[in-house]
Amino acid sequence: HPKPVGVCGLLSPAAMSTATATTLASYPVARPRGRRTVRPPACAFHPEVARAVESLQAEFREVDRALALNSYRVSAAFRAARVAPHHFGGSTGYGHDDAGGREALDSVFAHVVGAEAAIVRPQFFSGTHAIACALFALLRPGHELLAVAGPPYDTLEEVIGIRGSDNVGSLKDFGITYREVPLAADGGLDWDALAHAVRPETGCALIQRSCGYSWRKSLGIDDIRRTIDLIKMQNPNCKVMVDNCYGEFVETSEPPMVVCSRCSSSYE
Numbered sequence: 488h489p490k491p492v493g494v495c496g497l498l499s500p501a502a503m504s505t506a507t508a509t510t511l512a513s514y515p516v517a518r519p520r521g522r523r524t525v526r527p528p529a530c531a532f533h534p535e536v537a538r539a540v541e542s543l544q545a546e547f548r549e550v551d552r553a554l555a556l557n558s559y560r561v562s563a564a565f566r567a568a569r570v571a572p573h574h575f576g577g578s579t580g581y582g583h584d585d586a587g588g589r590e591a592l593d594s595v596f597a598h599v600v601g602a603e604a605a606i607v608r609p610q611f612f613s614g615t616h617a618i619a620c621a622l623f624a625l626l627r628p629g630h631e632l633l634a635v636a637g638p639p640y641d642t643l644e645e646v647i648g649i650r651g652s653d654n655v656g657s658l659k660d661f662g663i664t665y666r667e668v669p670l671a672a673d674g675g676l677d678w679d680a681l682a683h684a685v686r687p688e689t690g691c692a693l694i695q696r697s698c699g700y701s702w703r704k705s706l707g708i709d710d711i712r713r714t715i716d717l718i719k720m721q722n723p724n725c726k727v728m729v730d731n732c733y734g735e736f737v738e739t740s741e742p743p744m745v746v747c748s749r750c751s752s753s754y755e
Contacts, residue, residue, distance in 0.1 A: 557736045564598035600735075601744035614732055615642040622646065622691065625726045628662035630690025635681055635714060637670040637703060639695050639730070663690075674703045676710060678717070685721035692718045692725055696742070697733040708738050712745045 532540065568591045589608075597605035611617040626632060632647065644650035648659025658665065668684045671677040685692065694714055696706045706714075715727050729742040 553736070553739050556739045561595075561599055564595045567598055568594040570595065600731075600741040603743075614730075615640065615646065618643060618728075618730055619646045621728055622658060622693075625691045625728060626658060626661075626663050627690065629688065631664045631666060631686060631688045632658060632691055632693060633684060633686075633689045633725075634665070634667035634693045634695070635684065635718070636668070636676060636693075636695050636706065637701070638667055639693060640699050664688075670703050676706070676714065678713075681714065681717050683721075685718050685725055687722060689722055689725050692727050693730065694727065694742075695730045695732075697730070699732075705734070708740045708742070708745065711742050715745055 570591055574588050574591055592607050593605045596607050597603065611620065622632065639647075641650075645655075646657060647665050648657030648663075649665060654660060666684075668677055668680050692714075694706065694711060696711065698705045711729060718725055718727055731742050735741065
C-alpha cells in the first residue's frame with residue numbers, strides 16, 4: 488500500500504500515528520510469514536519541520552525548566568499555607584472566617600509571586616477594576632500618574648480621566664494628573680526618555696507588562712528591574728505598580744521579586 492501523505496507533503500494523521508508510536512525510531516515491525524518487513528519512517532515530521540524542531544530544542548528546554556521551577560514554587564506555597572482538603576469544599580462559615588480559606592488563598596498567591604502580602608477576592612470583577620482600586624490606593628490629590636510603557640489599556644482611559652469621564656470619580660476629578668512616556672522606535676521602552684521622566688510630584692509609575700491590544704513588545708523581568716531602578720534613582724518616594732496581566736509564570740521570577748539595586752527593597 489502506498490504511504491498516506493497529507494497536504495504539502497506532511498504525513499497524514501494515520502501515518503503520523505504510526506510514526507509516533509515508534510517514538511521516532513526506525514526498527515522492523517513484525518509481519519505475517521511471507522510478507523516483507525516494513526520499516527516505519529524515522530521521523531513523524533516533514534524534514535523542514537523536523538529541522539525547525541531540532542533548532543528549537545534550547546527554547547523547549549528553557550520552557551521545561553521554567554515549568555518545573557514554577558510548579559515547585561506553587562507546591563511550596565500550598566505547603567506553607569497548609570492547604571488541606573477542606574479548603575476545596577463549600578463553606579457557609581463566613582462569620583467564622585470561612586474556615587481560613589481566604590487567608591490561605593491570600594498566602595498562596597503572595598508566596599507564589601514573592602510578595603509580602605496579597606489580596607485575592609471575587610469582588611474584583613475585572614482587571615480594569617483591580618488596577619483602578621490599586622491606583623486610587625496609591626495616588627493622592629496633587630500626585631501625577633506616569634505610564635512608562637506608552638498608553639495603557641484603553642479601558643483605563645475613563646479611570647484616569649482622559650476620555651469621557653468628567654465628574655464621575657476619575658483620577659482627574661480628584662486632582663491627579665497623568666502623563667506617559669512614549670515607546671521607542673523599535674517598540675520597546677525608551678530608556679533615554681525614562682531616565683529623565685520622573686518628577687517630584689510623580690506619585691506612582693505604572694508598568695504594563697503585556698503588550699495588551701497594541702503591537703509593542705511585552706516586558707521581561709529584566710526590563711521591569713531596570714525600569715524600577717531608573718524610577719527610584721530619580722524619585723525614591725515614587726511608588727511603582729506593575730500590571731502583570733498575561734505575565735504570570737512566563738519566567739521563573741515575578742515582578743514583586745524584583746529588587747531595587749539602590750534601596751534593596753522590593754516593589755509590586
